[in-house]
Amino acid sequence: MGMFGGAYNTIAFDANKCDGCGDCMTACATAKTGTVDQSRSRIQIVGSEAEGFELALCRQCADPKCVTVCPAAALTKNYANGVIDWNADKCVDCLLCTVGCAYAGIALDAGTGHVAKCDTCDGAPACVPACPHDALTYVTTSRIYNEVGDWEDLFAPGLAGCQGCNTELLMRHTLRRVGPETVLATPPGCVPGMGSVGFNGTTGTKIPVFHPLLTNTAAMLAGVKRQYKRVGRDVTALAIAGDGGASDVGFQSLSGAAERNEQILFMVVDNEGYMNTGMQRSSCTPYGAWTSTTPIGKGPGNIPSQGKTQDAKNLPLIMVNHRCEYVATASTAYMEDLYDKLDKAIQASKRGFAYLHVYSPCTTGWRFPTDQNMEVARKAVETNFVMLWEYNPTDGLHFTKPVDDPLPVTEYLKAMGRFRHLSPDQISHIQGKVVENLAFVKQMAHREAV
Amino acid sequence: MEQTKYLVVGSSHAALEAVTAIRMHDPDGSLTLLTRDPHLPYSPTVLPYVVSGRSAPDAIFLRDEKFFARQKVQLKRGTALKALHAERNAAELADGSEIAYEKILLATGAAPAIPPIPGLDQVSYHVLRTLDDATKLNAAIKNSKQAVVLGAGLVGMHAAENLVKAGASVTIVEMAKQLTDGYFDAIAAGLIEKAFTDNGARILTGSRVVKLAPSSTGATLTLENGTTLEADLLLVATGVKPNMEYLAGSRVEHDRGILVSDTMQTSVANVWSAGDCAQAKGFYTDAKIMNAILPDATEQGRIAGMAMAEDPGLKKYPGGVPLNTYHFFGRHAISVGSSKVPEGGEMVTRFDEATGRYLKAIFSADNRLTGIYGVNEFFDGGVMCQLILRRIDLSPVKERFLANPLAVGRELMSKTWR
Numbered sequence: 001m002g003m004f005g006g007a008y009n010t011i012a013f014d015a016n017k018c019d020g021c022g023d024c025m026t027a028c029a030t031a032k033t034g035t036v037d038q039s040r041s042r043i044q045i046v047g048s049e050a051e052g053f054e055l056a057l058c059r060q061c062a063d064p065k066c067v068t069v070c071p072a073a074a075l076t077k078n079y080a081n082g083v084i085d086w087n088a089d090k091c092v093d094c095l096l097c098t099v100g101c102a103y104a105g106i107a108l109d110a111g112t113g114h115v116a117k118c119d120t121c122d123g124a125p126a127c128v129p130a131c132p133h134d135a136l137t138y139v140t141t142s143r144i145y146n147e148v149g150d151w152e153d154l155f156a157p158g159l160a161g162c163q164g165c166n167t168e169l170l171m172r173h174t175l176r177r178v179g180p181e182t183v184l185a186t187p188p189g190c191v192p193g194m195g196s197v198g199f200n201g202t203t204g205t206k207i208p209v210f211h212p213l214l215t216n217t218a219a220m221l222a223g224v225k226r227q228y229k230r231v232g233r234d235v236t237a238l239a240i241a242g243d244g245g246a247s248d249v250g251f252q253s254l255s256g257a258a259e260r261n262e263q264i265l266f267m268v269v270d271n272e273g274y275m276n277t278g279m280q281r282s283s284c285t286p287y288g289a290w291t292s293t294t295p296i297g298k299g300p301g302n303i304p305s306q307g308k309t310q311d312a313k314n315l316p317l318i319m320v321n322h323r324c325e326y327v328a329t330a331s332t333a334y335m336e337d338l339y340d341k342l343d344k345a346i347q348a349s350k351r352g353f354a355y356l357h358v359y360s361p362c363t364t365g366w367r368f369p370t371d372q373n374m375e376v377a378r379k380a381v382e383t384n385f386v387m388l389w390e391y392n393p394t395d396g397l398h399f400t401k402p403v404d405d406p407l408p409v410t411e412y413l414k415a416m417g418r419f420r421h422l423s424p425d426q427i428s429h430i431q432g433k434v435v436e437n438l439a440f441v442k443q444m445a446h447r448e449a450v
Numbered sequence: 451m452e453q454t455k456y457l458v459v460g461s462s463h464a465a466l467e468a469v470t471a472i473r474m475h476d477p478d479g480s481l482t483l484l485t486r487d488p489h490l491p492y493s494p495t496v497l498p499y500v501v502s503g504r505s506a507p508d509a510i511f512l513r514d515e516k517f518f519a520r521q522k523v524q525l526k527r528g529t530a531l532k533a534l535h536a537e538r539n540a541a542e543l544a545d546g547s548e549i550a551y552e553k554i555l556l557a558t559g560a561a562p563a564i565p566p567i568p569g570l571d572q573v574s575y576h577v578l579r580t581l582d583d584a585t586k587l588n589a590a591i592k593n594s595k596q597a598v599v600l601g602a603g604l605v606g607m608h609a610a611e612n613l614v615k616a617g618a619s620v621t622i623v624e625m626a627k628q629l630t631d632g633y634f635d636a637i638a639a640g641l642i643e644k645a646f647t648d649n650g651a652r653i654l655t656g657s658r659v660v661k662l663a664p665s666s667t668g669a670t671l672t673l674e675n676g677t678t679l680e681a682d683l684l685l686v687a688t689g690v691k692p693n694m695e696y697l698a699g700s701r702v703e704h705d706r707g708i709l710v711s712d713t714m715q716t717s718v719a720n721v722w723s724a725g726d727c728a729q730a731k732g733f734y735t736d737a738k739i740m741n742a743i744l745p746d747a748t749e750q751g752r753i754a755g756m757a758m759a760e761d762p763g764l765k766k767y768p769g770g771v772p773l774n775t776y777h778f779f780g781r782h783a784i785s786v787g788s789s790k791v792p793e794g795g796e797m798v799t800r801f802d803e804a805t806g807r808y809l810k811a812i813f814s815a816d817n818r819l820t821g822i823y824g825v826n827e828f829f830d831g832g833v834m835c836q837l838i839l840r841r842i843d844l845s846p847v848k849e850r851f852l853a854n855p856l857a858v859g860r861e862l863m864s865k866t867w868r
Contacts (some may be wrong), residue, residue: 046860053862068467068748071493072505073512092499095775095782099831100745102867104860108828113780420501431670 003036006149007142008082008287011043011118011125017135018053021046027130031109031121040111042118043127044104058118060084060103069100072261082142083119091115092421096286132448142333151176158202161194164363166332166377167269168194173335174240174267175205177342182236182322184209187250191269191278194318196240208231214245218257221264229263236349243284244274247315258322268315271362279365283313286385287433288426290418291365306421311433316357320391320444323354328390328400331359333377338402348392359386367417376415383412384438389445391412397445409434453550454482454524456758457541460557461494461533463744466512468555473521479759482549486530486543486549488582489858490514494559497746498608500584502615507585513805517773533559534700535716556708556716556723557751558740566599569662573669575684578605590683594618597741598671598681600659602629606687606697607642611778613683614649621652621679622669625688628655630783633675633774636785637799638825645779661829676718690742692727705729712766714754722758724750733769733839734788734820741770746761767838773831781806786834787821788812795820798852811852817845822855829855833863842866 008260023039025173033040044056060082067075067084075091075097086106091113097106109116118125120138128136153173161168167190175182184207186196195204199212212220217239229424246254246268257264273291281291285308291298294308319327326348328341341356348354361368362377368376380386388401410433413419422430456472456479466484472481478838485491518525533542534554541549541604554835562577562590564570576587585622587609591597597613602624613620622629628639629646642737643653650668654673661672668682691706703717704708707729714730725747732739749767756764776783791797793817801808805826812821819837822829838842842862851858 043861046857046864051861051865054861056860056864065748068463068470068752069745071744072499072510073496076567090505092504093777094495095745095784096832098496098785098836099786100748101832102829102836102863104830104863107830108782108826112624189653289510378562431575 005053005062005077005082005108007145009120009123009138009140010060010061010082011120011128011141011441012137012139013055013057014071014135014137015052015054017133018045018055018131019133020047020049020053021132022026023130023132024136026092026250028118031126032116033109035111037111040109040116041127042116049077055105058084058101059103060118060120065100065102066097067108071096075106081120082291083125085119086115086117086118090245104338106202123446127325134231134363144335144339145181148173148176152180154180154182154206156195156198159204161190162309162343162362162370164373165190165194165265165358166373167191167271169332170269170358171196171240172354172358173339174238174342175207177339178236178238178265178346181234182207182238183228185212185217185221185224186210187212187214187239187245188276189245189269189274189290190276191240191242191273193416212439214249216253217241217245217250218262218264218266218358219253221266222260222262224255225262225264236346237262238349239264240268241271242274243268243277244280244282245313247283247313250317255318257324258319258324258355261325261352263349263352264356265356267345267356267358269358270315271365272312272362273362275362279362281308284315284432286312286430287414288419290367290421296421306423306426307418311358314437317441317444319355319357319399322353323393325349325358326354326390326392327359329359329386331377331381331386331388333374333381333386334401337388343391344392361416365418367420368415371414377410379407379412381414383407384411384412384434387438387441389393391438393427397441399441399445406434451540451548451550452482453480455479455483455552455596456557457549458483458557459485459486459555459556460559460725460727461491461527462492462557462559462725462747463755464513464557464559464728464747467519467559467748467751468489468722468724468755468758469523471483471752471761472759473523475684475756477526477757478522481521482526482551483518483523484531484543484549486528486531486544487527487580490527492581493512493744494579496614497578497581497584498605499586499681500581501578501591501609502590502612504751504850507573509579510581510623522552523692531556531696533698534702534721536551536700536702536721539720551720553716553720553722553752555751555758556694556702556721556727557725557747557754558693558696558727560692560726563687563689563691564686564751565688566661570686570864571686573662573664575669577686578609579690584625584693587685588748591616591618594683596667597621597678597683597685598623598669598679601686601688602626602631602653602655603687603689604630604633604774604833606685607646607778609685609687609777610646610651611649612652618683619650619652621677621681623657623659623673624653625658626655629653630646630776633640633776634783634825635787635789635810637801637808637810638785641808642776644780645781649779676679690726690727692740694727700739705738710750713757713764714750714767722754724754730767731769733771734790734792739770741772743770743773744772746770770797771835771838773835775831782828783825783866784831785821786831787819787838789821789823789855790841792820800852809855811855813844813848817843817848819844824855828854830863833859836867838868
């Protein structure tokens with residue numbers, strides 16, 4: 001850990017979900033002062049119905065100004081949990097911290113005459129469960145980043161990915177997790193485009209990596225794995241492939257390897273098209289989406305084209321029907337879930353075929369701002385456009401992030417440009433497909449394990 | 451000769467912030483921190499609370515030895531800088547030895563300014579700037595029956611309150627027409643004065659001591675109007691002056707303090723200065739001012755450290771904004787910004803005599819906040835400071851802002867710089 005310590009759990013606020021009810025403030029005041037006086041709450045909701053609600057709350061800054069201006073050493077950054085601790089015995093009530101903080105995160109509590117600030121209730125913040133609208137969440141993914149940060153980064157230091165792409169995150173995390181005893185296959189697609197296959201005669205990874213054809217990835221990797229087994233070396237055989245390479249032309253070798261239950265881990269990074277070659281449609285491209293081969297406007301013979309006219313193939317469900325050792329869908333907006341599944345997939349690949357399908361919003365091909373990748377990924381899940389679940393032959397299929405009260409699919413569609421042209425009919429088709437897909441996966445989830 | 455890449459002189463807020471800033475960018479470059487104080491780093495601002503007994507003298511340290519070991523900082527305590535030989539990048543210490551530096555920060559703070567009153571050198575008196583001063587004063591307060599405090603700045607007022615609470619009869623003598631001149635306006639000073647007189651203190655504003663002489667109790671003070679005061683404890687708190695004697699013979703330009711640029715660099719290569727000894731530009735004027743307050747010391751120290759370490763994230767100093775908080779007899783006074791009403795600007799005050807709540811806000815002609823003062827009226831000083839620094843247009847919310855600066859300030863914050 002450097003000057004700033006590691007990553008920490010944090011209280012996150014989604015302004016869009018807040019209706020200003022103030023339940024969080026009541027919960028905080030109750031927990032911290034034994035009263036229901038909202039003015040004494042350490043979390044303060046500010047704003048109005050008309051202008052929207054916002055938050056004044058200690059941000060537990062990594063480089064906290066309140067600490068630097070405290071003359072009495074009463075405020076300290078706790079590097080174990082990230083909280084800025086206030087020491088009542090040392091505090092002299094000078095209020096300089098309130099002048100230092102630009103965010104109103106530490107303020108005078110008129111009830112005590114001392115300053116008060118959020119201490120996250122020792123890791124179980126009272127405000128979070130009190131919020132009836134899930135506007136407050138306690139994000140606990142920091143564990144992953146601290147743990148993973150200590151593992152060796154096995155990917156090239158620089159890369160040629162598009163700005164805002166989450167595939168770098170996925171590459172680095174996955175390689176760190178599988179570790180150096182791995183052989184990697186990356187067929188043509190964004191992953192080698194970003195640099196896995198290397199530059200100037202060196203590979204882009206610190207593990208053996210090869211560049212199979214789109215068609216034969218699973219077959220080649222299965223053979224490589226078998227050879228390692230023959231010579232008595234226990235390695236993880238990992239493929240990181242795009243949806244095009246997996247669901248279209250590479251499907252026969254993927255299906256064959258799954259059917260033979262080869263001991264490999266096949267990860268598909270699904271950006272719903274051939275994005276690195278110019279954004280052509282794939283069988284995973286959803287209905288209505290613009291791609292360079294499903295354009296918008298006047299089509300040939302004056303038949304207007306309005307994006308893709310077919311629905312997407314649900315590749316992970318097809319993999320379930322191979323009765324693989326493990327099949328799961330994952331999203332980088334839910335890293336704890338992704339990590340849990342990655343762990344299980346690695347273990348399963350020691351026994352047989354493991355398949356992990358990760359949704360990967362494409363800033364370039366889907367047309368959204370580069371800082372919105374996680375938001376788009378999250379919206380996909382919150383609308384049930386994609387569903388996060390896992391399957392193994394013993395326990396069957398179950399949802400890992402069930403969404404009981406999904407947002408309308410338009411919340412997802414409007415987050416990007418590739419759906420901008422949709423007609424109301426197209427939107428209702430997509431919404432209908434979301435409902436149908438959910439019902440279909442639910443049906444599978446309810447089935448007894450085989 | 452001892453050599454170091456960075457030599458930081460001083461050990462309070464500006465110096466410590468510079469150390470932090472240097473280490474953020476250069477974790478390994480050799481760094482030496484030199485302080486004439488024998489103790490671990492502490493803040494002069496906490497000393498009134500050591501005097502009152504509220505802060506234990508061993509619990510006020512801002513960093514411990516472990517911090518310096520961890521950050522690879524060589525700490526030299528009890529060693530003053532005697533002379534700066536900037537022409538050959540060397541610092542001469544009190545013991546005659548020298549340290550060669552690549553870059554030096556002068557964060558040597560200030561010392562009590564002793565007024566030239568005849569006879570002052572004949573009597574024994576206290577000052578309050580170092581921890582040793584504070585522990586001495588803490589011991590003396592317990593035995594004092596009749597105390598006199600010269601100067602009604604924040605140091606003098608804090609000490610006077612402690613003396614009052616310890617049971618002494620206390621007289622505060624101040625040359626200016628009001629208490630806390632330069633920190634708070636006349637109405638706020640009136641509220642402060644009332645709290646003191648209600649608690650039995652005697653306040654002599656607009657008064658000047660012209661003579662002192664030893665007496666059986668301690669000292670006899672003669673005022674301009676002929677009145678005499680007896681003191682068994684005399685505290686001289688008439689202001690501070692920067693510590694910069696070591697500059698004699700160097701070419702480092704100084705005026706009331708050490709003159710620095712927007713990146714805290716002095717007129718001489720490889721020499722920076724920050725904190726109470728530095729004279730940097732003000733926020734309201736390009737003229738260089740003394741703004742010897744704690745938050746500014748941290749700001750300047752951070753900038754100096756970043757500049758010394760050549761951190762590309764360095765942002766120029768926006769200029770000093772006065773910021774003061776004062777806690778007296780259970781009440782709070784806060785001042786942020788300038789008390790001067792800009793041309794075409796407006797000053798709005800609100801005073802509730804029953805509760806003693808007082809608010810004063812000053813706006814520029816184009817409805818930017820330039821200063822805000824409150825007694826018992828709480829608002830987020832840090833938010834107000836951002837409103838000033840960012841020159842936020844308050845036209846649409848001015849009335850609401852004046853009615854509730856706490857809530858409206860937070861609203862603006864959450865919309866503007868969250």
